[in-house]
Amino acid sequence: MSGIEIIDRAPELAVDCLIIGAGAAGLVAALSAVESGESVLVLERDSIPQGSTALSAGLIPAAGTRWQAALGIEDCPARFAADILHKAHDEPDPALVQLVTTTIGPTLEWLADRHQLPFSLVDNFSYPGHSRYRMHGLPSRAGRELIDRLRTAAESAGIDILCDAHATTLLVDSAKRVVGVRFIRPDGSSDDIGCGRLILACSGYGGNPALVGRHIPQMASATYFGHVGNQGDALVWGEHLGAATRDLGGHQGHGSVAHPAGILISWATITEGGFQVNARGERFSNEASGYSEQAARVLAQPDGIAWTVFDARIAAVAAQFEDFRNAMAHGAVLEADDIASLAAAMRVPADALASNCDEVGEAKAQQRVDRFGRSFAGVPQLVPPYRAVKVTGALFHTQGGLVIDDRARVVRKDGSAIDNLHAAGGAACGVSGADASGYLSGNGLLTAVALGRVAGLAR
Numbered sequence: 001m002s003g004i005e006i007i008d009r010a011p012e013l014a015v016d017c018l019i020i021g022a023g024a025a026g027l028v029a030a031l032s033a034v035e036s037g038e039s040v041l042v043l044e045r046d047s048i049p050q051g052s053t054a055l056s057a058g059l060i061p062a063a064g065t066r067w068q069a070a071l072g073i074e075d076c077p078a079r080f081a082a083d084i085l086h087k088a089h090d091e092p093d094p095a096l097v098q099l100v101t102t103t104i105g106p107t108l109e110w111l112a113d114r115h116q117l118p119f120s121l122v123d124n125f126s127y128p129g130h131s132r133y134r135m136h137g138l139p140s141r142a143g144r145e146l147i148d149r150l151r152t153a154a155e156s157a158g159i160d161i162l163c164d165a166h167a168t169t170l171l172v173d174s175a176k177r178v179v180g181v182r183f184i185r186p187d188g189s190s191d192d193i194g195c196g197r198l199i200l201a202c203s204g205y206g207g208n209p210a211l212v213g214r215h216i217p218q219m220a221s222a223t224y225f226g227h228v229g230n231q232g233d234a235l236v237w238g239e240h241l242g243a244a245t246r247d248l249g250g251h252q253g254h255g256s257v258a259h260p261a262g263i264l265i266s267w268a269t270i271t272e273g274g275f276q277v278n279a280r281g282e283r284f285s286n287e288a289s290g291y292s293e294q295a296a297r298v299l300a301q302p303d304g305i306a307w308t309v310f311d312a313r314i315a316a317v318a319a320q321f322e323d324f325r326n327a328m329a330h331g332a333v334l335e336a337d338d339i340a341s342l343a344a345a346m347r348v349p350a351d352a353l354a355s356n357c358d359e360v361g362e363a364k365a366q367q368r369v370d371r372f373g374r375s376f377a378g379v380p381q382l383v384p385p386y387r388a389v390k391v392t393g394a395l396f397h398t399q400g401g402l403v404i405d406d407r408a409r410v411v412r413k414d415g416s417a418i419d420n421l422h423a424a425g426g427a428a429c430g431v432s433g434a435d436a437s438g439y440l441s442g443n444g445l446l447t448a449v450a451l452g453r454v455a456g457l458a459r
Contacts, residue, residue, distance in 0.1 A: 002231075003237075005170070016039045016196045022044035022154075024051075024147065025425030026049075026199070032457045035114075043183055044164075045166040053147045053448065054227075055396075058143035059122065060108060061127075067136060068134065071123055073132055073133055077102045079132065080101045083129055088432055088440070091247065096429075100447055125271055127267065128271065128288060135441070166183055171192060179195070180194040200233075200234040200237070204426035205231065207228045207232075208231045212224075215398075218296055219299075219436075223394040224395050234428075235248075235427075241410070247433060247434045248400035252395075254393065255293075256269065256270070265308060265327060265389050269308050273376075274287075274382070275309055276391075277309060290439065293437040294393065295395070309388050310386070312385050334389070346390070360376070397444055399443065403429055424448065
């Protein structure tokens with residue numbers, strides 16, 4: 001269990017900047033810190049860097065970028081900030097929202113120019129809550145490529161990443177100032193490493209059932225689709241040091257994980273005109289409100305499953321994502337030439353599915369809002385051949401966490417900053433508010449990359 005130990009003498013072996021976690025937040029922090037002249041060491045509990053980043057679609061929202069400008073898209077950080085606050089019911093700290101929205105664009109351009117990450121803009125479908133196209137991704141549109149390229153950049157920059165090193169204990173002096181970290185190896189041996197400052201980039205607590213049950217009880221039985229290493233270490237350490245926390249019920253869920261394959265299905269299947277039905281062939285919600293809050297709605301259906309229904313046109317849009325291509329190869333995407341055949345393949349009542357398809361089609365034809373509050377204005381009709389995927393709801397990662405200041409320093413309950421302890425990504429309180437409905441697409445990687453940059457430069 002994560003803990004704190006007071007020691008009389010700091011470890012002899014030390015670095016200027018020690019980072020726990022080699023996901024997007026940790027590696028961006030490392031690249032930033034080493035560029036500022038610090039000696040850097042990254043501790044990673046896995047045998048290779050992966051984390052939540054590798055499980056994501058690898059898409060990072062940013063406003064006012066050159067990639068948007070090249071496509072004639074007018075956007076700015078202020079508009080992005082307004083979208084974040086609107087989605088999260090004005091619950092996040094406006095100063096933090098401003099910090100990440102103004103930091104992220106220049107950070108992506110720095111990663112592209114300095115470290116050769118070939119970003120491009122997703123410009124063929126919109127994500128719920130974003131008023132502009134602003135999702136930036138790498139060619140595969142997969143998080144694994146993002147983490148692999150960041151790791152390659154770190155290695156090229158001479159940054160040491162010590163894998164199979166599970167940080168368990170923060171070492172502090174008598175004034176509770178962080179002076180180092182103890183980590184253990186797979187064989188049970190341990191070492192201490194000292195530091196001038198420490199960056200917590202070890203994400204949230206989604207992989208810790210006890211903490212999920214305490215802070216997000218409605219997701220206690222949900223499939224966890226995040227990284228098992230997200231055990232809440234940063235939260236526990238911070239609380240030991242008197243840190244303030246915020247929005248611990250905030251999280252990203254997802255209402256579209258292929259079942260039982262366990263593969264993320266792009267939300268383009270919904271935003272481009274698809275819809276969801278339960279095992280009775282009946283719609284049950286406004287699917288377009290957001291994939292995060294849709295997780296709990298799907299889990300509330302019989303057996304905790306739903307079917308996403310779409311067509312070949314939408315499948316072609318979704319196929320730009322590696323996950324969707326994997327789902328197709330796995331046989332998770334059903335195909336049929338008519339609704340009756342699709343219902344048979346799905347094993348749902350044909351009359352119910354047909355009735356719900358007709359209802360959606362009528363709302364699209366009339367360009368109106370349906371009984372669930374979903375607007376179908378300007379949404380294309382589904383046409384044969386049809387597609388369907390059996391999905392469940394899942395917990396991806398937590399969004400609440402340690403309160404930080406404008407240098408990503410952890411803040412105590414009394415408002416003072418712990419001067420050499422920083423938090424980024426899921427370790428810090430994000431910008432999604434108090435529950436799943438506040439999550440705007442991309443908020444997780446937004447705070448990982450932006451706060452990683454801020455923490456790395458905050459020497």
